[in-house]
Amino acid sequence: MTKKDIIQLLEKIATYMELKGENTFKVSAYRKAAQSLEIDERPIEQIEDVTQLKGIGKGVGEVIDEYRKNGTSSTLESLKQEVPEGLIPLLKIQGLGSKKIAKLYKELNIDGKESLQAACEQGLVSELSGFAKKTEQNILEAVKALGAKKDNYPIDQMRGLNKIIDAYLAQIDTIVQYEVAGSFRRYKEMSKDLDYIISTDEPADVQQALLNIPNKVKDVAVGQTKVSLELSFDDETIGVDFRLIEPSAFYHTLQHFTGSKDHNIRIRQLAKEQDEKVSEYGIEQADGNIIQYQSEKEIYEHFGVNWIEPAIREDGSEFDKDLSEIIKLNDIQGDIHMHTTYSDGAFSIEEMVKANIAKGYQFMVITDHSQSLKVANGLSVERLLRQNEEIKVLNEKYDEIDIYSGIEMDILPDGRLDYDDEVLAQLDYVIAAIHQSFNQSQDEIMQRLENACRNPYVRHIAHPTGRIIGKRPGYEPNIDKLCELAAETNTILEINANPKRLDLNTETVKKHPNVKLTINTDAHHIDHLEFMKYGIATAQKGFVKKDRVINTMSRKDFKSLIENNIKLKK
Numbered sequence: 289m290t291k292k293d294i295i296q297l298l299e300k301i302a303t304y305m306e307l308k309g310e311n312t313f314k315v316s317a318y319r320k321a322a323q324s325l326e327i328d329e330r331p332i333e334q335i336e337d338v339t340q341l342k343g344i345g346k347g348v349g350e351v352i353d354e355y356r357k358n359g360t361s362s363t364l365e366s367l368k369q370e371v372p373e374g375l376i377p378l379l380k381i382q383g384l385g386s387k388k389i390a391k392l393y394k395e396l397n398i399d400g401k402e403s404l405q406a407a408c409e410q411g412l413v414s415e416l417s418g419f420a421k422k423t424e425q426n427i428l429e430a431v432k433a434l435g436a437k438k439d440n441y442p443i444d445q446m447r448g449l450n451k452i453i454d455a456y457l458a459q460i461d462t463i464v465q466y467e468v469a470g471s472f473r474r475y476k477e478m479s480k481d482l483d484y485i486i487s488t489d490e491p492a493d494v495q496q497a498l499l500n501i502p503n504k505v506k507d508v509a510v511g512q513t514k515v516s517l518e519l520s521f522d523d524e525t526i527g528v529d530f531r532l533i534e535p536s537a538f539y540h541t542l543q544h545f546t547g548s549k550d551h552n553i554r555i556r557q558l559a560k561e562q563d564e565k566v567s568e569y570g571i572e573q574a575d576g577n578i579i580q581y582q583s584e585k586e587i588y589e590h591f592g593v594n595w596i597e598p599a600i601r602e603d604g605s606e607f608d609k610d611l612s613e614i615i616k617l618n619d620i621q622g623d624i625h626m627h628t629t630y631s632d633g634a635f636s637i638e639e640m641v642k643a644n645i646a647k648g649y650q651f652m653v654i655t656d657h658s659q660s661l662k663v664a665n666g667l668s669v670e671r672l673l674r675q676n677e678e679i680k681v682l683n684e685k686y687d688e689i690d691i692y693s694g695i696e697m698d699i700l701p702d703g704r705l706d707y708d709d710e711v712l713a714q715l716d717y718v719i720a721a722i723h724q725s726f727n728q729s730q731d732e733i734m735q736r737l738e739n740a741c742r743n744p745y746v747r748h749i750a751h752p753t754g755r756i757i758g759k760r761p762g763y764e765p766n767i768d769k770l771c772e773l774a775a776e777t778n779t780i781l782e783i784n785a786n787p788k789r790l791d792l793n794t795e796t797v798k799k800h801p802n803v804k805l806t807i808n809t810d811a812h813h814i815d816h817l818e819f820m821k822y823g824i825a826t827a828q829k830g831f832v833k834k835d836r837v838i839n840t841m842s843r844k845d846f847k848s849l850i851e852n853n854i855k856l857k858k
Contacts, residue, residue, distance in 0.1 A: 289356065291325055291332040292634035292813065297355055297364065298322040298348070304367035306386035307375050309394055321348045327665050329629050331636045332356070374400020377523040381430040383423065391416065405431045437518070437525045440478040442758030443822070444787040449521040450482060453501075453528065460497045462490040464535045469545040475599045475825035477757050477790060481527035483545055487538040498530050536580045537569045543584050544568035551601040558591040599825035613833040615807075617824045619840045622651035622689075623817060625696065625719060625750060625782065625808035630675050631656035632664040634813045637675070641682055641691055643814035650843035651690040653717045654679055658697040658706040661723055667695070669711055676714060690843060692716035692850060696750055701725035703739045705746075712745035716850050719782075721750035726763040733765050741770075741779040744855045748780035748806055751791040762791070771800035778854050780838055783807045785823025786816070797830035806838050 302318040320343040325332075328341060335341070339349040355361045378389050378401065392398040395416060396407050407413050408428035414421045450468055457466050463486055467473075470483035488494045491512055498515045499507065505525050508516035515530040533541045544552060545568065559566040563574045570580040571590060581587050585595050593607060600606045600614070627633035628640055635643070637654055644652040656675065657664040667675065672695060679693040694717035698706040701724060705712075712718050720740035722733070740746050752770060755762035774781050781803055784791045789810070797805060807823040809816050827837065834840045838849065 289332065289359065290634040290813070291328075291335075291629060294332060294352055294355060295322045295325050297361055298325070298352075301351070301361070301364050301367065303379070303386050304364065304371050307371045307390050307393065308367065309390050317345065317348055320344075321352070326632065329671075331629055331639065372399035374402075377401060377434060378404060378431075380434065380523060381427060384427060384430075388418065391418070401431050401434050435520075435523055435525060437527070440480045441524065441526060442788070443472070443475065443477050443479065443790070444757065445522055445524065446472050446479050446482060446526075447787055449519065449526055449528075452503075452521070453482065453484070453519075456501055457484070457486070460494060462493045462497075463488050465538055467542050469542055470547065473546050473598045474548065474601055475822060475829070477793070481529060484528070484530045485538065485542045485545060486530055486532050487535040487541075488532055489535065491532040494532055533568070539581055539584050539587065540566075540570050541568040543587055546598055546601060548602050550604040551596075551606070554604040554607050555591065558593070562591070597825075597828050599828045600831075602829065609831060611831075613835070615824060615827050615832050615834045615837055615840065617821055619834045619837070620649075620807065620820055620824070621841060621843065622649045622653075622839045622846060623647075623808050623811065623820065624651075624653035624692075624694070624717065624748075624806060624839055625655050625784075626652070626811040626817075627656050627696075628654060630654075630671065631661075631666060632812060637678060638682060639814065640811070641686055641689065643817055645686065645688050647817055649689060651692065651839075651846050653692040653694040655694040655696040655717070655719050657723075658695055660698045660700060660706050666698070666706075669707065672707070672711065673714065690847060694718060696721055697746075698723055699736045699740045701728065701736070703736045705740065705743060709743070709745060712743075715745070717747050718743075718745045719748050719750045720746045722754055722763060726754060726760075728763070730764065730766055733763050734769060737765055737770055738773055741773050741777040744853070746779060747853075747855075748782055749774070750782045750808075750810070751784040751789050752781055753791050753793075755791050756788050757790060759788075767792075767796055768800075771796065771803045774803050775800075778804075780804045780806050783823045783826050785809045785819040785821075785826075787819060787822045790822060790826045792826075794826050794829040797827060797832055801836075804838060805832060805836055808839070 298318045299322050302315050305315045324341045324343040328335065338344050338352050339346060351361060351363050375389055375393060378384055379386065392404065396412055398404045398407060405428065408424050408431065413419050413427060414424040450472065457463055465487045467485050468482060469485050471479040472482055486494060495515055501517065503520045505518040505520050508518055508527065513532050517528050518525050519528055531541060531545060556566055559571065565572040570578045572578055581590065588595055594611065596606055596611065600611065623644060626640060628635060628637045657666040659666045659668050676693040679691055683691040693715050695715060696719045699720050699722050700706060705720065722736060737749065740749060753762040753765060753767065781792055783797065783805055785807055786809065807820065807827060809819040811817050841849065
């Protein structure tokens with residue numbers, strides 16, 4: 289359990305209380321307690337008595353202690369019984385916060401999306417104070433879309449569902465092997481559904497187990513070799529296909545249904561040239577003999593092709609490229625964008641150090657948020673310099689890894705940077721990023737980014753467009769101009785590996801091959817270090833070579849980059 293888990297609990301309790309219509313002072317007590325925990329730099333293990341923190345009284349303290357001891361909260365469970373379950377998904381509707389939902393519940397007895405839709409259609413919502421006619425129309429459109437089956441879903445959402453399905457499939461004894469396929473395996477930013485390949489000698493047993501999967505909305509199609517279902521996840525309805533295959537054909541089926549369509553066309557062309565046919569069951573030779581390999585690698589080698597990563601299997605052009613130098617996950621020697629309990633991370637600096645060592649990394653950079661980002665407990669100059677010293681001490685302690693001090697510094701709306709140069713000069717590595725005023729004009733955005741790029745201490749620009757896949761487009765800079773500017777000023781651009789972001793995207797890194805890159809997880813939790821594979825896949829799709837990415841450097845070369853800032857020599 290981390291401090292973040294407790295903060296999320298307190299915020300959830302506050303939300304449920306608000307939905308219930310509870311006293312505002314009670315609600316505020318939980319939010320203040322969450323804030324108090326957030327600004328304390330210690331991990332939760334080092335906080336013996338939470339009531340010693342400002343803003344945490346005896347009552348909230350007891351709630352926290354119960355959660356720490358048992359991993360559950362009777363307060364939250366009690367609230368869940370009192371608040372209609374259907375109100376929670378309504379929080380996803382833009383502009384409809386817990387206070388407004390509470391009002392709808394109290395005055396119109398709204399208890400879910402169906403009753404809200406009906407009330408909007410009858411014009412009852414706009415009759416309430418604080419709800420204009422336009423607001424009512426927007427709510428109606430949003431509630432109709434809520435939970436309806438969509439054309440596609442963001443990769444991060446699919447990742448969550450994939451994790452749950454994997455855990456369920458792992459419990460089915462009659463499954464020999466399984467793997468997710470389709471566009472999700474190819475790391476597409478958006479996918480319309482999930483596809484699984486399952487090998488089994490007992491398809492009827494597996495079929496029955498699949499029909500009993502939790503959160504099933506409906507059976508779409510149930511056959512001997514394919515089971516298609518719709519599952520409920522994260523207030524969405526998502527299609528999932530399970531293909532059942534005998535174990536001997538598993539890898540052929542996996543390769544086939546991973547796709548893409550164009551990739552498979554090229555495979556079939558190669559087979560035809562050898563007077564063979566290829567299908568999901570194997571490779572049929574001219575004499576009718578069926579070859580069934582026990583790895584995808586062998587399938588590609590059969591056709592005289594080196595292994596092609598799933599992420600690269602797209603338009604067929606990958607067959608004509610030299611992929612030998614394309615970046616791979618094991619090329620990464622360090623992660624240089626991450627957060628700790630000093631700002632809004634879940635783990636202390638030392639805990640993050642140990643997690644990076646466990647990954648086998650040779651170097652790392654601690655980059656907490658800067659002072660202007662109050663919502664993320666950004667570091668004042670005093671706290672930043674104190675952290676800088678703490679990092680230096682830890683660097684001496686751990687021989688296995690080089691630990692560098694850094695900051696993810698805000699580029700302010702007026703173009704200024706969040707710290708003066710004399711402060712930045714004391715750090716090893718500075719990242720600049722935009723976190724606010726997304727609605728500025730492109731010229732204003734570009735001026736901010738240019739100011740950062742021309743600063744001699746700013747090494748790289750984090751998540752350069754600020755987008756969240758499927759949720760927001762970001763601030764939309766002139767990306768071509770930014771790439772030119774980055775090349776001119778020796779500023780590195782980031783592929784943010786968080787599956788919510790993947791920013792820069794594939795198209796940009798492919799279009800601008802001269803821009804130096806870094807791929808980082810932006811980890812706020814030790815588990816987030818696993819996000820690196822998503823950033824690598826994004827780079828692979830853009831045919832990025834290993835030597836273009838600075839955190840593939842050796843420990844010695846990265847140290848040289850830190851100590852010899854090329855921007856200071858211009």
